[in-house]
Amino acid sequence: MSLLVGALTLGFIFSLIALGVLISFRVFSFPDITADGSSTLGAALAAILLVNHVHPALATAAGFAGGFLAGALTGALATKFRINGLLSGILVMTALYSVNLRIMGRSNVSLLGAATFALSAERAGRAVLGSATLSVLGWEVTPREASMLLAAAVFIVLAGAVMYLFFQTNLGTAMRATGDNAQMVRALGVNDDHMIILGLAVSNALVALGGALLAQYQGFADVQMGIGMVVWGLASVIIGEALVGTRSLGLSITGAVMGSVLFRLLVAIALRMGLNPNDLKLATAVFVFLALITPSLLKRMGSLRQKSSAETSHA
Amino acid sequence: MLEVAGISKTFNAGTANELRALQGVRLNVQDRSFVIIIGTNGSGKSTLLNAVAGSFFVDSGAVKVDGSDITKWPESRRAKFIGRVFQNPFSGTAANMSIAENLALAAHRGRPRGLGWLLEGTLLGRMHEQVRELNMGLEDRLKNAMGSLSGGQRQALTLLMATWSRPKVLLLDEHTAALDPKSADQVIALTDRIVKRDQLTTLMVTHSMQQAASLGDRLIMMHRGQVVQDFAGADKKRLRPDDLMARFEEVRRAELLDESAAAMLRRVYV
Numbered sequence: 001m002s003l004l005v006g007a008l009t010l011g012f013i014f015s016l017i018a019l020g021v022l023i024s025f026r027v028f029s030f031p032d033i034t035a036d037g038s039s040t041l042g043a044a045l046a047a048i049l050l051v052n053h054v055h056p057a058l059a060t061a062a063g064f065a066g067g068f069l070a071g072a073l074t075g076a077l078a079t080k081f082r083i084n085g086l087l088s089g090i091l092v093m094t095a096l097y098s099v100n101l102r103i104m105g106r107s108n109v110s111l112l113g114a115a116t117f118a119l120s121a122e123r124a125g126r127a128v129l130g131s132a133t134l135s136v137l138g139w140e141v142t143p144r145e146a147s148m149l150l151a152a153a154v155f156i157v158l159a160g161a162v163m164y165l166f167f168q169t170n171l172g173t174a175m176r177a178t179g180d181n182a183q184m185v186r187a188l189g190v191n192d193d194h195m196i197i198l199g200l201a202v203s204n205a206l207v208a209l210g211g212a213l214l215a216q217y218q219g220f221a222d223v224q225m226g227i228g229m230v231v232w233g234l235a236s237v238i239i240g241e242a243l244v245g246t247r248s249l250g251l252s253i254t255g256a257v258m259g260s261v262l263f264r265l266l267v268a269i270a271l272r273m274g275l276n277p278n279d280l281k282l283a284t285a286v287f288v289f290l291a292l293i294t295p296s297l298l299k300r301m302g303s304l305r306q307k308s309s310a311e312t313s314h315a
Numbered sequence: 316m317l318e319v320a321g322i323s324k325t326f327n328a329g330t331a332n333e334l335r336a337l338q339g340v341r342l343n344v345q346d347r348s349f350v351i352i353i354g355t356n357g358s359g360k361s362t363l364l365n366a367v368a369g370s371f372f373v374d375s376g377a378v379k380v381d382g383s384d385i386t387k388w389p390e391s392r393r394a395k396f397i398g399r400v401f402q403n404p405f406s407g408t409a410a411n412m413s414i415a416e417n418l419a420l421a422a423h424r425g426r427p428r429g430l431g432w433l434l435e436g437t438l439l440g441r442m443h444e445q446v447r448e449l450n451m452g453l454e455d456r457l458k459n460a461m462g463s464l465s466g467g468q469r470q471a472l473t474l475l476m477a478t479w480s481r482p483k484v485l486l487l488d489e490h491t492a493a494l495d496p497k498s499a500d501q502v503i504a505l506t507d508r509i510v511k512r513d514q515l516t517t518l519m520v521t522h523s524m525q526q527a528a529s530l531g532d533r534l535i536m537m538h539r540g541q542v543v544q545d546f547a548g549a550d551k552k553r554l555r556p557d558d559l560m561a562r563f564e565e566v567r568r569a570e571l572l573d574e575s576a577a578a579m580l581r582r583v584y585v
Contacts, residue, residue: 166430168432168433168434169428169429169430169431169432169433170423170428170429170430170431170432170433171428171429171430172433173412173416173419173420173428173433174420174428176409176411176412177409177412177416177417177420180409180410180411180412181405181406181408181409181410183401183406184406184407184408184409185391185409185420186390186391186394187368187390187394187397187399187401187407187477188394188420188421188423188424188425188476189391189392189394189395189423189424189425189426190391190394190428191389191391191392192391
């Protein structure tokens with residue numbers, strides 16, 4: 001049972017990364033892979049501050065801010081210096097690897113005994129629920145697991161709501177319009193370069209926030225932990241789009257969160273059924289590949305079927 | 316209101332594809348004047364409009380609007396003064412956003428974008444009213460995506476967006492060329508109505524001799540990156556489509572003459 005609750009909690013935390021990917025890939029159509037580096041950056045900043053007894057709120061906020069800067073840098077490379085978007089992300093991501101090592105001073109930092117959000121959530125949970133094992137729908141759940149899950153869920157609902165509201169403001173709408181039609185946006189007096197820089201900054205801030213929370217949940221930060229984050233985020237976004245569609249931004253945000261949670265559950269089930277953890281990233285990449293080509297494949301099959309039925313009707 | 320002071324622009328300078336699109340264009344447009352621009356293909360009509368709008372920076376010369384020198388301003392900053400409608404009906408609107416969102420974005424043209432709500436009550440009220448005046452039945456579909464509309468509807472809305480907060484200069488770049496004849500007539504009627512109502516300083520590029528003759532109070536003809544004819548006042552009023560065709564023919568013949576004369580001179584002297 002703890003496997004399921006753990007998967008749900010991870011799903012909620014990872015949905016911050018999915019939301020970041022939603023902004024870069026879907027709102028701006030910008031293939032930003034900075035996220036692989038900025039998620040680790042968020043984790044590294046938060047971890048090193050936490051072991052130095054900084055308040056978890058401040059440490060997490062520092063992670064958020066670090067991601068913001070990293071995203072802004074990618075945006076500046078792509079717009080001010082006219083470097084290909086994908087390459088801009090690769091440059092920043094590569095540079096961040098060294099930066100993250102510098103920040104942590106070594107390749108991983110343990111948060112054992114540090115005052116993290118996870119610990120705060122656990123304490124609050126114990127105060128409310130008591131320390132006995134809970135029974136939810138006949139499943140045994142420890143108060144630690146239950147409170148972590150609840151805290152992660154509340155956090156994500158808040159983050160999703162703030163993101164949704166932000167994209168209804170003058171600034172947020174101008175950002176959405178930039179991804180839709182940059183020419184129009186310039187004609188309406190918005191500097192599209194600035195919108196892209198700010199958009200990627202917000203995207204990577206969310207990703208780094210996810211990294212900071214992930215480090216606190218799993219109890220350590222590791223310089224390798226960000227590898228594959230973009231593809232995981234993309235997988236969540238794609239699942240979300242299959243679940244709820246893309247008709248409105250509110251649905252896309254909800255979908256990305258649902259997609260992330262569902263994806264983590266699938267991963268947990270696959271691991272339980274004997275998938276070698278080393279093969280996880282391969283499996284994820286194959287999944288995203290299939291999800292990307294299926295729509296056009298279905299369309300082609302549909303037109304083939306139409307053609308063949310037209311031929312039979314002729315005959 | 317608009318002063319174009321001897322601007323030149325050469326694309327791909329120094330290569331085989333060098334194109335001297337604008338060659339010292341001078342144009343002074345009075346406040347509230349409606350100027351029609353015609354010319355052959357590649358004569359620099361659209362390039363002139365793009366130079367005013369700031370799609371690129373000119374090589375030499377200056378552009379001034381209402382006394383401000385905007386020559387070095389980027390496109391987005393010039394939008395404070397300039398409203399624009401493009402030839403492509405898809406260029407002026409965001410397909411994945413609603414009609415209301417598009418209009419609201421335009422209502423803030425040239426103003427800084429903060430964290431206030433985009434769609435607030437008074438704006439929505441005015442939107443409903445203005446869109447109803449288009450007589451396209453769109454006022455009850457403000458929440459629909461822009462992408463679900465026809466080219467003519469989108470162009471009408473783009474015109475509404477460009478003029479929502481009164482621009483100092485309105486630029487119309489063959490904005491009916493991509494539309495079917497009926498939609499084109501609708502958009503032209505709307506253009507005439509809005510420009511007259513708000514007394515806008517307007518530059519309109521067109522290929523239609525009909526539009527060129529019937530609209531505006533001044534007409535300029537461009538050829539090879541220069542203004543070659545300029546009709547204003549009573550002269551403009553007298554112009555008929557046939558006259559314009561005749562003028563085109565004249566320009567063309569003069570050019571042939573120039574070229575053969577040049578060839579003769581070369582033969583004799585070189």
